[in-house]
Amino acid sequence: MKVLVAIKRVVDYNVKVRVKADNSSVDLANVKMAMNPFCEIAVEEAVRLKEKGAATEIVVVSVGPTSAQEQLRTALALGADRAILIEAANELHSLAVAKALKAIVDKEQPDLVILGKQAIDSDNNQTGQMLAALTGFAQGTFASKVELAGDKLNVTREIDGGLQTVALNLPAIVTTDLRLNEPRYASLPNIMKAKKKPLETVTPDALGVSLASTNKTLKVEAPAARSAGIKVKSVAELIEKLKNEAKVI
């Protein structure tokens, strides 16, 4: 089984971003970047499938700037076999990313595509579902467990009220939720080996993909700040405030 994993380069999750003074976007100058945490889980799941003998090859792909090569190298160090960067500098919307990934799916013919459920920058939660629509594949979003069962893929999903399990025909799309696995760290020897693994760069033009979007960001603002309140000294004072001042109990 061939597995394709899509990853995104995003702001490190520990960084508290600030909005630019001209309200055009958030300030990403000199900010630490990393692989999106849900994408790390996607890479880990593919590597585990390979370790179990279920996957034969892992191809990792990213749509983004030249610098996204760093995150692709990380994925290679974690166990992916080769990497593809679809190089695009501008702000990308989900549909364009899904179309670019569709072109790679057409070329690579994977049996399974694993993506993170959402990127922690744009918080869209769209790309996997869109890729499923464009390919016509079944989708298992917000996966907490993935199991091959004969020619089907059983995916347990995190849903609002608990867990749901669906059986998907292959090829299928899976998007990862937090509890699917705990990603490993790349070891130094593997980081060195990853430098020699193949990393191919292609352009959206060469794939015949348009990056146009129907969405346009007009401005980006800081959210209304919530000011700190007061410290109470005792449980009794807390109850008194909640009853008489806030009137919420």
Place this chain on the structure above:
Amino acid sequence: MAILVVAEHDNHSLAPATLNTLAAAKQIGGEIVVLVAGFNAADVASAAAQIAGVSKVLLADDEAYAHQLPENVAPMLANLGRDFSHVLAPATSNGKSILPRVAALLDVDQISEIIAVDSADTFKRPIYAGNAIATVQSSASVKVITVRTTGFDAVAAEGGSAAVEAIGAAHNAEISAFVGEELAKSDRPELTAAKIVVSGGRGMGNGDNFKHLYSLADKLGAAVGASRAAVDAGFVPNDMQVGQTGKIVAPQLYIAVGISGAIQHLAGMKDSKVIVAINKDEEAPIFHVADYGLVADLFEAVPELSDQL
């Protein structure tokens, strides 16, 4: 052109999230049609027809839609959606799974989790875990939108008398099947709809200690939530997670117990009306957003609070 709102339901009753989504549709303006896609879901359609401001209810009733499988619902919804100016669904796990698939079939970009309507084509949505708010304009012929329910006050569930029209267009892609589900059974209110939420974090120490929060919640008629740290540590199941990657809540009262207040957690609860923080670390960032902070050992303060209520 009318607005199509996708109802959230379990084939028996209409979920409140639908009413918040309808509030967003009302702000956009125009005729509002509700779609109920399900199986043996006539009761849901009747409930939807009672909602004030709904002009028509479409009922797509077929076994293929029983479990909201996106492979089956999305093609039907995309086909239907072409004749509408907007397609809206609440940002629930169903809405989040189905709507992007619909958007891609319509060849448009989706606008996810809007919290405000500026005009019929311009919306506000949080990005970077709510650390920034983006204003997004859509030029799509059909605007496909998920609605963050905490951003909109629910419309009245009664006062309308719309006609229910059955639509026959059943679509079964036959590439996915429902196997089973394990739903948390609780007598407490649902997390995203509760007026009071009591949440625990890593400071709870273990899952057993959540009993202190359950007894407090039962005194208050509250739902119980948790931070990602508490979920990651295995104290409680993931469906209790409040935060950027979990549930977004905005109750009247949010009581954060043993939660330090990472930005990812704040993203899920900072729109609560009143926030109480109980934490023994007086430097914890949660105190920066709390209306009332109590620096105390939670294992003393929480039982005391339960006793005094």
